[in-house]
Amino acid sequence: MRPESAPTTPKGPPPPEIHLFEPSGYAGVFQHACRLGELLGRSGRRVVLHTGHEHETVRLDGVELCPCSWWPRHRDGGARRSAAIAGRYVTRTLPHLHSAVPPGAVLHVEGIAAAGALTLLALGVARLRGRTAVYSPHDTFSRRGRVDGALLRLALRVPHALIVYSQADVEVLRRRGLHARRSPLVQLVPHASKEQRLAWRAAWGAGPDTSVVLFAGCIRPEKRLDVLIESARHWPANRRLAVVGEDRGGWARCAELARTYGVDVAARVDFLDLPEFAAAISAADLVVLPYDKASQSGVLAVARQLGTPTAAANVGGLRELASQTFAPGDPHDLNRAIDAQLASGTAPDPSLDENQAVTVHLLAYGQPA
Incomplete structure (x- = not known):
């Protein structure tokens, strides 16, 4: 009988690391980033999710959680809270991101919580320092007025690739002269008893x-x-x-x-x-x-x-x-x-092609699917 062969170690350098950045640590965009990280981790890549220091309690397979963003979940504080978030982002989170994300790796900025100026900083510095910069705005409009809206539109032109989660957003960006890939919107969805x-x-x-x-x-x-x-x-x-x-x-x-x-x-x-x-x-x-x-x-x-x-x-x-x-x-x-x-009395079809989501993201990252 022929003996079983030992598993072979893949030759060549490991695939580039994937660093997801969702700064708040709670609600829908964070939960999306968590599930996306799990799916990408199954491909054998190192996946790190950089997020808020008060992030929701989650148990993720194949994802390293890095609570490097100071983003308090309480809503009081108004302009003072926003200024404090921005100050710590610039002085702590941004330097950390660009020391933790090695050259050649992917930095994928997720969501609107860091829209406008903060998003522009993250993507611009990543691109200038030799990272693959990818952006998923989740909303292609701003809720914070004209100035923030203008900064968001500028941020959309900085990354190497854009990923959105509806055909409507693909069309919105196409009318602005931008190309975006569309992915299914994967989410963490726990079973309810x-x-x-x-x-x-x-x-x-x-x-x-x-x-x-x-x-x-x-x-x-x-x-x-x-x-x-x-x-x-x-x-x-x-x-x-x-x-x-x-x-x-x-x-x-x-x-x-x-x-x-x-x-x-x-x-x-x-x-x-x-x-x-x-x-x-x-x-x-x-x-x-x-x-x-x-x-x-x-x-x-x-x-x-x-x-x-x-x-x-x-x-x-x-x-x-x-x-x-x-x-x-x-x-x-x-x-x-x-x-x-x-x-x-009809229920929706719950099926979702998570493999397609992985393929779309890896192609946007410039990596083989």
Whole structure:
């Protein structure tokens, strides 16, 4: 009998290291970077995720976590907090990144938390110092005014490659004369147990015959929770509105609107760690995204992988993942979409080609897939 041959050691230099940079350490972009890191790590490359010092607790396979970014999760402080973040970024995080990321390695900047000037610094220094600079903006627009928007548009022209997560963003950048690769939006999606789902439905006061319509994620003015509250004025008695997510300046007006209209909202206005957030999405009958503007949505990606139907405003890349779409800002058309989806009883196809995501990223990095 022929003996088994010993495993051979690959010849040649190891593939270049991949360093992902998501500075905040929490919410959808961080959770995307975590899953992307796991998938890239399976290819045998060294993968490091540089992130916030107060990052969410995660257990990742094949990814080194480096909490080198000072990014406090509390929201108070206003301009002083922003100035402190920027100061430590320039004096500590940026020097660390460009000593920790060796020449020839990839530095992939993820997300909008470090948009504008900070993103421009990270990408510019990386490119000047011989790294492969890659940028995924996650939003191709800025929420911080004209100056930041101009800096973001400039930052989009600095890296060697751009990766986005919707065809809508590919088209937006093409109209600006930029080429971007499109990847599926991979996310960390923990399994929700039956007990977790029942706990959420009990907290919402939802019986077995109640349909829960959920708004999930940051409550910002442009995410238009008010449109969903307007639509809830005309719901049948067996339909329940629930809200989970952190207030980013949109909740006070919406809560007052709900009181004015007599709409009962089961709300938990707070940041939820991923397992609890995913369980809430899994427990809902429908997740609604009534946004005015969007590139894509981690909420939609998570809901799809959990098998929860969705209805989203027909803007940006939302239409590419939603079960139903409706005219933005129109509560009557939103009600049509809600009625149609709840009547259909269909669940979205949860499949996602994670291998395609790896291939797209490695090609953008200039590496063999």
